[in-house]
Amino acid sequence: MTEEPDFLGQDSDGGSEEVVLTPAELIERLEQAWMNEKFAPELLESKPEIVECVMEQLEHMEENVRRAKREDLKVSIHQMEMERIRYVLSSYLRCRLMKIEKFFPHVLEKEKTRRDGEPSSLSPEELAFTREFMANTETYLKNVALKHMPPNLQKVDLFRAVPKPDLDSYVFLRVRERQENILVEPDTDEQGDYVIDLEKGSQHLIRYKTIAPLVASGAVQLI
């Protein structure tokens, strides 16, 4: 029937690396990002390239389905595939929005203190959304209650009032690239710091904070 479109994934700013990803690889990247986001306690780095490319992919597939004759089986299979991809993408974006809303003062603070060149946890659109959410909520609380309170109590520091993500929560992971000398901090005072090696393919249950940079680099996959 229709060929799989030959797919080229690019960085959104075009200039830098041109990574040629097959559709299968793109979807695998999407699923990895999705699972990482689901299981990580904090908002992870934003992946606008993946989102854009997947949306393009979905549009290609829709085009192909439209052009094809109504031979039920192949069309149905492609439609099913499209629905699955759309579900994963929506779920990924929903997960991110939920974390943004849950931790909004901290998310904004992290973005404010981010250095140039460091990757952002928020896409520009997510940043706009977060700012609007914060303004909306602050205005609401001020108008309904705070401005009617005694003058010395009218300011509520949302950064202190809204809980931070719990980076000490435990996560399951699978090791994709071998890591050596990971420093693990003790749970209790009796244990000292100790060092472990992560073998490729092994699975672990470990505190998120210890391996957070490895999630960002792709060395481990949260499961």
Place this chain on the structure above:
Amino acid sequence: MFCEKATELVRELHRAPEGQLPAFNEDGLRQVLEEMKALYEQNQSDVNEAKSGGRSDLIPTIKFRHCSLLRNRRCTVAYLYDRLLRIRALRWEYGSILPNALRFHMSAEEMEWFNNYKKSLATYMRSLGGREGLDITQDMKPPKSLYIEVRCLKDYGEFEVDDGTSVLLKKNSQHFLPRWKCEQLIRQGVLEHILS
């Protein structure tokens, strides 16, 4: 005892099961604010007395009232914020138009917050991808099949399906329709997914 009304507000929400939004307790909120005003004024006068009259024995009372004020504020903000979270969940559950019964439970300001939230969310969703964006309030569950068997629970009228044909959704009629088209109607209670 101080802060009783504020605690009652919090308890009211604690009792309401998740997802439910009780009516906005405007009266309760007003009483808490009034109590805060009274406490503050009492403290003001006592602080003056303590400073000018040397009444340092008033200081424990002042501190106590200040703690009550802080507690009142904390309970109030918790009450209001928790309601906002429930209202936010309504957008994801029911879509942009809320059922009347729920709307009556919301204050005018909550409605305004809801409208702003809706707008923000819509802008964000439209920005996804190149063209018209992606409605991420759809596809809430992993798709099991392309088409599903549904029963109509209320009269809805004509409903257009993909290839242009339309279906008449009359109460108790059963149809075999594309899943993604039905999702919204199922959430609104118009259709029921028949699981055989």
